[in-house]
Amino acid sequence: MSELRHDPLTDRWVIISVERGARPIDTQPSEKKKSEFCPFCPGNEDQTPIPEIYAVLKDGHTRHSVLDRHYIHPNWLVRVIPNKYPALQPEVFLSREGIGIYDKISGLGAHEILIESSEHSVEIPLLPLQQVVVIFNTIKLRMNDLEKNHYFRYLSLYKNKGESAGASLEHPHWQLNALPITPSEVARELHTSKVHYDKKERCLICDILSQEIKSGERMVEANEAFVVLAPFSSRFAGELLIAPSPHFHCHSFPGIDDKTIEMLAPVLQRTLARLMRKYNDPDYNITLHTAPFFQRQKNDHGKTIEEDYHWHLHIFPRIAKIAGFELGNDCYINTVLPEDVAKTLREAAV
């Protein structure tokens, strides 16, 4: 059974999950050949774990928590299933324990896979717009459902595209991890955002976006609702940030409404299309940062917490390797100017 362990030296939690070590790896490093068997393709539903957590069907209906494989037909647009090799599991008894100087928590959480579409090798920019809307609606629905478990503190959503970005299966998919902790990177962003808000009564990310919109030199695109930019201190060549514009400030992704999802979907499609065209279809990670669950729960009693964080998506192309300097220092060497990235991507025809 997996567990979370706390490092007293760096205040970082690590998930130790021996079960997950058994997973097969079928992405191909150099030639991107179609793997022979794909458990995520339609027709192979019996090779994925049950229950099927959720599916949006082609006829507009949905399926919820289907345990009997006979009812899992391949007529779906999007499927959510348990990860076959989960890092964390929901059926675990929560225990928090100190072991001398260390701390550990039982591996309570969730690890779900969202299969992006029935197409084995069609990436987001080439999916129909409505399919991308369905993906985001599904993410929202799963997050709102997982939030009902009061042991969960944070829901991490991410996508790994390609072998060098850590994908072990080629068929496009997202992963959702419910965690009994708020992870370090998010905790850091929450802290700096809170300190900024306490002092200035303004959202830190709104301030960053406003400065970027004014300067324009790192902007890729912006509309009424969303801003896409190459961050000033990008860790990765081609790194991008997508965030609700200051007029649409919002701390928590699962609170997003239908109209905003309809504005987000084409923005993500265009942004990834720019990356594919200008940086030779790179492997990448997408990760969502949003307010932790307990922070949303506290919002019933006050408004401030809603105002001091601002959800966003980070896109990290994996062109350069992460080496000893980066791992040892948590300081990155990036060889491409964010201003050049923005200019290059602005000029991409999409």
Added chain:
Amino acid sequence: MSELRHDPLTDRWVIISVERGARPIDTQPSEKKKSEFCPFCPGNEDQTPIPEIYAVLKDGHTRHSVLDRHYIHPNWLVRVIPNKYPALQPEVFLSREGIGIYDKISGLGAHEILIESSEHSVEIPLLPLQQVVVIFNTIKLRMNDLEKNHYFRYLSLYKNKGESAGASLEHPHWQLNALPITPSEVARELHTSKVHYDKKERCLICDILSQEIKSGERMVEANEAFVVLAPFSSRFAGELLIAPSPHFHCHSFPGIDDKTIEMLAPVLQRTLARLMRKYNDPDYNITLHTAPFFQRQKNDHGKTIEEDYHWHLHIFPRIAKIAGFELGNDCYINTVLPEDVAKTLREAAV
């Protein structure tokens, strides 16, 4: 010219170095073939940048700051040269500047290469012991020299072995980066160590080591002077920590004496030999954590600072990929129990 940029959201500094983007990559991902031309091999000294910063010669003499290529003969055991594609450079005017909500620092620092030996494909475990002693003596000498520059705050020492660990040249080498900041990861360790010391008047790392020695389950080896263990909250499969034992507590690597270097060298050789044998010669990073320069300078005025940090080497085998979960959360999923790593490595014949 490169620069350091500060991210107000994560308090992380990033080095933006366009020049470094020009470097060639000659490590081979799958077949580890010997590259045709190696600038680090003896006889090719004219292909490396001048000045040669330092060299230990076979006759026991040393060379210092040699600008004239005619004096750079291939009779060396260890060479230190400037990185041809430096992330930071010493000849830069230091400027620290705010740009609205952002901060930046000019790319002042140093980026040196320490060529481990004249052998193109002999790794540390197979070098003569005396050669490893010379490597550590050279590191110490370079750190003490770089510390004289009062603009430098921290010296990062690391080694990348293999393509997946970010090495761009195959010939074994270390890198030294002098930085005008203390990087986040080290700052975090300094902070937790200081909080612990302020409360308990004991070194945090000494406390960790004492608990590990007592339990024994994560110990790989220990002698009077050094402890090698698989950390309780290892981020990577096969991760290891080498630190001076509690009896030899020391905050700063460059203060190490000759006798201690002679005890460290065989410990590192055995530890890497264990990894090579039991984990199929993995790519890895080694990184040194030591007190920053300004902290040593303050030591003239009090003793506490000397006592609250404890230098150590992290070894990170690069078997699994770093994916979106890790990058987005700074939370790692490790599929191998540190207790199993320790047991496996203890049993390796070395």
